[in-house]
Amino acid sequence: MVILNKEELAKYLNVEAKTVNYLLYQKLLPKIRIGREYRFPKEEIDRWLEHRKEVPKAFCFRKF
Numbered sequence: 001m002v003i004l005n006k007e008e009l010a011k012y013l014n015v016e017a018k019t020v021n022y023l024l025y026q027k028l029l030p031k032i033r034i035g036r037e038y039r040f041p042k043e044e045i046d047r048w049l050e051h052r053k054e055v056p057k058a059f060c061f062r063k064f
Contacts, residue, residue: 001041001042001043002041002042002043003032003039003040003041003042004039004040004041004042004045005037005039005040006020006021006037006038006040009029009040009045012042012045013045024038029045029048030044030045030047030048
C-alpha cells in the first residue's frame with residue numbers, strides 16, 4: 001500500500017497544495033488521519049478519481 005502526504009498528493013494530481021487543502025476542507029478526499037496530519041492511500045485516490053470521471057454532468061437550467 002502506497003501512502004502519500006499532502007505535498008506528494010498535490011504533485012500526483014498535478015495541482016497546488018492549496019487545492020488539496022480545499023478538497024480536504026470540503027471533505028471530498030479519501031484520507032487517513034495520523035496525529036494532526038492527513039495521509040492519502042494512493043489506491044483510494046485512484047478509485048476516487050475513477051468515480052469522479054463516471055459522475056454525469058448536471059445540466060444548468062438557468063436563464064440568461
